[in-house]
Amino acid sequence: MTNHRERILLKAMILLVVLALWPLQVMSHPQERQKSDHRMRTVYFISRSINDNEFEYAPIERSMFNILYSAVAPQIDLDMFKTTLARGLELIESEPNYCSYNIVKNEARSQAMVFSKFPSSIYPKRKLFYIDPSFSDIPANNTVAAISKNARIGLVSKAYFNVLSKDPSLNKDNFILINGMNKHQQLVQMLMKGRLDFIIEYQSIVDAFISDSDKKVYSRRLEDSQGNEMGYFVCSPTDEGRAVIEKINNLFLSKAFQQWIKDYHYTHFPADDARILLQIYQQQFGLPWLLDN
16 A cells, blocks of 8 residues: 555656646747747858958958848848859759859849849959060950960850850860869969960959069950949749848848948949949949949
């Protein structure tokens, strides 16, 4: 009998403990679900900084990320990281919840990604750069195709190379396309070391990588250069990706983001070019505030 009563008392005590802890367990469930939802709503933002440090981001990019982070929080958590452009595009197209910016729009990408309404940046036209002063004698109206017959030319943009390739007289064998994390830096270094006769690149990028060289770099405008390219914010076609793009579209109406757009263009391009590019925002997208002081 004693053992029976002890077993009854033990079961009663266990029941009381379970009942006492039950409210705590019930209260913890929403928190656990919230943590799970929080993990599910993380969006990975792919950096476009061109330095070779995996964890170093350009200050202008960091300021943009901070604006975006504040705009989407707390519903979405942004996490920025670096990878190559090719890998980044692959992730955005094939994996959920990836975003980036300064991505040129084309038909194939429009089917696989969600693009912002307005460009994150507009690029000036590329130039032809060289270090051999004798190349200055080449007629100004010579096309890239004509120059490619007897010169080695490097560039990083496959899309632009495809545009040039439409000219049947282009000597494709004399072109070298550079890929990888540090492709812009490699391109400029190959020119400075004499491995290439010409490179086709943006002025701001060349300026960024020749500061330590005592060699003079010459440039000329390209008569057959394509028009101003536009880069956009893009995300994976998921609910989270679309939500981020919607937030970004709305940000273009905020003073903080408007100022960032201005700062970005004046940071990356010469002042005269930057003002021309901001005029394109006004003419094509109806954003006159970009020209305000």
